[in-house]
Amino acid sequence: MFKLYLDPGHGGSDSGATGNGLQEKNIVLDIALRIRDILNNEYNNIEVNMSRTTDTYVSLDQRTNEANSWNADYFLSVHCNAFNGSAQGYEDYIYSGLSDSSPTAQYRDIMHDEIIAVNELTNRGKKKANFHVLRESFMSALLTENGFIDHSGDSAKLADATYRQQVARGHVNGLERAFNLEKSASDTLYKVIAGSFQDRENAEERVAYLDSNGIPSFLHETTITGDTWYRVQAGAYSSRSNAEERLTAVKELGIEDAYILEDQGESEVTGYAIAGSVVLSPQQMDQFVRTVNPDAPALGTYYLTFGQYYGLRGDVTFAQALHETDYFRFTGVVDEEQNNFAGIGATGPDNPGASFDTPEDGVLAHIQHLYAYASTESLPDQYPLVDPRFDLVERGSAVIWVDLNGKWAVPGDQYAQMILGLYENIVNTSIDQLQNILEQISI
Template identity: 65%
Template sequence: MKLYLDPGHGGSDPGAQGNGLREKDIALDIALKIRSILRNNYENVEIRMSRTSDISKSLAQRTNEANSWGADYYLSIHCNAYNGSAEGYEDFIHSSLSDFSASAKYQDIMHAEIINVNQLRNRGQKKANFHVLREATMPSLLTENGFIDNGHDVALMKQSSWRQKVAQGHVKGLARAFNLKRKSEEPKTIYKVIAGSFKTKENAEERESYLRSKGIESFIYSITISGELWYRVQAGAFSSRENAEIRLVEVKNTGVHDAYIAAEETSSNQTDDAGYSILGQTFLSPEHMNQYVKQINPNAIELGYYYLEFGEYYGIRGDIAFAQAMHETDFLRFTGTVKPNQNNFCGLGTTGPDNPGASFDTPSDGVLAHIQHLFAYASTKPLPAKYPLIDPRFDLVNRGSATTWVALNGKWAVPGTTYGQSILNLYERNINATMQNLEKILREIKS
């Protein structure tokens, strides 16, 4: 399914204005949230947006782009204004269409799903001669998500959680209308090559350095076994046991005879809380994290080392925290409210265009604040003292209230009913990309 997603207005055209808000900002934020939910949770959806930032674009440019691309559906996101007294939600198809047209059938579905969650007065399903509805050659819908000059509606618009809820309503409608398939939940086994376990980090670092000198990439993670802390050196992870055994032979050929294979089961949506605790070992190396994001955003700064280092210190899954940062920042492209110079990789304190949230002096500080915030949710223990507390919202968290990633639903993101699952989907994609790269190298070695 090819969706052309059109946040109304932009650039020199602010759209409707009221109560310190601009339509162009609200529409863009909702549209970006729609894109994120679709990308992370559904298969076989291609999305093209008329804009992903505050730029000017004519109506003709938008419909011409959608038509030439061959979109299956045109969805235009707006909000309304009148005289302060009007309120509520309404949506439109073109005035020339019958009630039995494809656009009308899709409108019925979209309207029902959106009005079910948006807490707005239902103004009904309507028809109009708007340009984007008239000139788009595919079925199309324009949604008006509240009145920006109405006190009741704008109180909702100012809440990031409400905009997320509205985006989810749109997505549920799209999923029903186009029979979108959610991403697979089938379990998978990952085979890790463990090149030594040590009681001291110094010995683990010595082993890691030795392997690197032999041309074998590895990294260190910590694990607690029977109440004791151990440092493991991992030299690869594979979806095929055969490939893991090839790497194991390579490691042993360097003289490391205590290497072995550890099999772990995972799943793409990872809804089993017991297996996906926020606290735990980091699976991916900094190099693998950085490589993954640069496949999508070649200009991304490298944060993998910080997520491993701070994650290891606080006992947080640094690689999944990294996936959360990718989810929040659109792979460090910062197409939402938070801007790159804030170094706020997890959206701390962000509530919308009028409040972009916290800022940190360096990328390292931004990651540290992110990990500390996760520690607040996942543990009731005192914060370890090696680093200063720089998370400005640490004391606002109900300590220990979310020990798993899925438990962040409704807490980190409100209502965010699929927030944790979206993060875990990104993490799974990172794992799969890493394994594919390693297996490609092994195939080249074998040939």
């Protein structure tokens, strides 16, 4: 178990540095709380104890005495700087009595590199000082000075919640590398989304409102069908129950349209199974494709029905159909009249592949062809076999989507990644459209 004592500097009657309408005590508390939340939500075998979690005064002796009696493994003190309005940048400190080859200095070197990699500040270097928290702590200790609050450029960054999240992430990256922290086994993060806006100012107002009520949040910019959206994220958790607690707290502030977004991260692309349940409704599938192609056929019901029957992710299969047919515009070698939504048997202009009597049969063939790849079981007999190439597939050779790379599409080394990226766009668009409707209703 790694025990971190996390110390936001100053607090209460001690405001710390001030400048440009900001107080150090508030900025560093926010950054520290974000560090704590990232560690608690994304890592195993770690305990975080904080000198303060609210705007209260804590003496220097209280801070080090508590860390020492708790037997912390590391003492991390978070601060901002001030001088004359012209100084700027990031620097950090270890105790002046330590050598550059000490374990504390080695930890500091790693922390410094990881923080500088993300904080977009001038690098003022690695320094030493006789600060109380560095001298009196029994364990290795580091004090970070995250920009000059009285410098216009540094303070503009520090005033931005999204930037403070970035700084917190840099500290966590350093801790992970310095102490070999173990990330949670689950690749799924449950993100609490407290609003999605096309107007950045509206999103920033939502962030400010949440922060003023004790809920750290930040903006995440995303592009959906060519449009830029600003999501307000109020936490990300490896445990869904923790995400639901945060969601409840957000809704208690009057944000009724907040929701939880499951994010399986980069591993989703490498491990996303073909078998599984459908998330999207037929209406969401059909509505999405018609934002690109108003004349697209309504096939969502077929992909839902057949997907459920064969135990496959019919909505991801729908995304595959969009990729294969260019959103049912059929700009490749397959013609619309073929009802071949998966490019089954199509190898070029001289061989446009199979044809099916109806759109329903075309979807059924698509699902059956995918079933042949994903399963070694016999084909269930409720529907007739309409896929002419079912018996040509190596059964069970593609259990996850990326297994289709080089099989369904040749060479196709990014084939599944493109499908899953398109699927993510459909899901995100559906969520944001629903939230936008809810916002309009609440106005």
